[in-house]
Amino acid sequence: MALVPCQVLRVAILLSYCSILCNYKAIEMPSHKTYGGSWKFLTFIDLVIQAVFFGICVLTDLSSLLTRGNGNQEQERQLKKLISLRDWMLAVLAFPVGVFVVAVFWIIYAYDREMIYPKLLDNFIPGWLNHGMP
Numbered sequence: 001m002a003l004v005p006c007q008v009l010r011v012a013i014l015l016s017y018c019s020i021l022c023n024y025k026a027i028e029m030p031s032h033k034t035y036g037g038s039w040k041f042l043t044f045i046d047l048v049i050q051a052v053f054f055g056i057c058v059l060t061d062l063s064s065l066l067t068r069g070n071g072n073q074e075q076e077r078q079l080k081k082l083i084s085l086r087d088w089m090l091a092v093l094a095f096p097v098g099v100f101v102v103a104v105f106w107i108i109y110a111y112d113r114e115m116i117y118p119k120l121l122d123n124f125i126p127g128w129l130n131h132g133m134p
Helices: 002-024 042-067 073-111 118-125 128-134
Strands: none
Touching: 042 073, 042 118
């Protein structure tokens, strides 16, 4: 049962991403009503990718716990496919997009805050949520 802390951590991360996602969608911002809505922001797309990725991680962990020692070849084959999907999503989507979003956001934020995150947005998005989203 050494995997239990890892599984609890993944569930906690999934829940935190989902709560941030729900909070982000609940915020009424003028730019959300324009073309593309929230989907035009790379930070929002990254948030959705991370939530889906951690959902797949939780599903993989639960599946591995349920099929451990079962001996069913079909279930093990399905688990290997799920693990391959999880690994592919990390390598192709979650990690590269996440690193790019964080690096670009904070580099531009350090250079000129008003260009990427105007002080006007402090009225809509609290500071803790800003540090949790990108």
